[in-house]
Amino acid sequence: MLYVEILGNLPEMAQGEVRALLEMASPEFKIIERDYLFLAVKGDERAFPFLNRLGLAHEYGRLLFSAESLEELYSKAENTEWEKYIQGTFKVDRETMANCSHRVEDVERKLGALISKRGFKVNLSSPDTLIRVYCGKKLWVGVRERFFKAKPFNERKADQRPFYKPIALPPRVARAMVNLSRARREILDPFMGTGGILIEAGLMGLRAYGVDLRKDMVEGAKRNLEYYGVKDYVLKQGDATKLKELFPNKTFEAVATDPPYGSSATLGGRKREELYEKALSSIYEVLDGYLSIAFPAQFNAEKVAERIGFEVLEKYYQRVHSSLDRYFYVMRT
Template identity: 40%
Template structure:
């Protein structure tokens, strides 16, 4: 099936990388046919598409019905067998990927009327249609699609750190936490460890999508708070351990380690101490990770993992500017011996 993925514009490299890593984790056969800014189109196995509903930096996933140009839109709409595609009531919505002089409400009304004219029995529902026909518009092309999944923005808003039962400053946003879980390649039913779990933000996002989670923290207050948060979000398959990440040794290795270790603002005084923390943690992480497992870790920009570890090879590296004095680096790491490439 050919699908269109409308990516968020929050970051240049994270959204497409999240899509690719998730499909690869599911052993899906796919081919990227087109990628420009916020739009990616792919040929992918139909049975693997539902897993994309767990993406963070994506707005929608749609089935591509047809591709056309603005000049040929009317002709294309009339040629489509809508009776095979529209179930129940429907609505038409347009999404402009770039700034172009096209009035979205006008084109939506026009295409909706054309579909209705050819199929008078179809019912229009502009509030909550069962079938949403999405027109994805670029300057020289229009993708006519049927929406399959809309990513739940409400969750990422309601799960913000300050809205959880237990809050501590400096917690990662749920959207970035979910993205890191996806970059790690962990699948539903597999095990994930966050050895610096804090208030449990990463564990929450992994648990919601059916991953078995293990959290560790040296601070007993964090362990208690993380448990409170996990229970609040209905996550039951978890294990919490009070432990120092540098000496933690699990009985059984996990598929993924996803974590956001603590760091200070000062690169000069804190940097040396933090480098030692990361180095010692990564040595232990190698013991706790399966041979085919992966680490996804956030670091401040002044800590370059390339210079800290030879236990792991860097698969990907993404920079996220937080403010003028801090950029976060999101690394994905694999055990040494694998291929080495940065994206």
């Protein structure tokens, strides 16, 4: 068993990202329970290489057990083979979630004392093993495998890149979009802009293909990819509605993209809805797999996509600001 603690800003999308990565790891792996921002997962270490790609998560680890009460927690802890999970020193750390329904103020001290009686040494400043207790509707005990620090994501925000444009997806969301596309080897972004989605894809070890109508964007995206150490990419100046011409005899396993939201009369010489529909048709022609895409809420993406031939699998709502509500969609050819 495993656990994942997801972020709270887009929790449904975060859960979908976890589900997609588990699906890629093994058809047997799945989320079996959610307790606020805590996901209990059926899976094992085979999922680790995929969960390491997570964007909308705080951490993941091995889930040891759950309990309905503190008494049950301590009883199960007494019968846990801690030597299987603790390497070197340890520390017990508590996460009190918004729906915590137990009095857990003393759980770190009591559980730590119980474990230390078994011969393990406590280190509160730099432990080798971090034991996590989550308090929600239930109590959950696990061992952290990986924590996703905010700093690396912050260093890849739009205003930190050599080529900067203010309108760009946050890196964590861009990464989640790549993961929702189930990309294993490569990905295409036909509206790449400054390259935010491709940066995240490249850092995961995927080959990044990008298209933009503007020459300055293509050159700027290249600068950004090189700056973050991404070397395996193909960038082209061209029209997202004519992908088959740009990539003759090429089929992509995954596409992730964030088309422009301009609400003025034209975008690249076309009305917004016309551009979206033509782009969806163009993507359909070169895709054999999954599409992760964002559209403003006013656009009836499901109706248009299904008419083209896509199967719409998932949609996640986000209110960005007073003038923009959008949905993130996952579709399949």
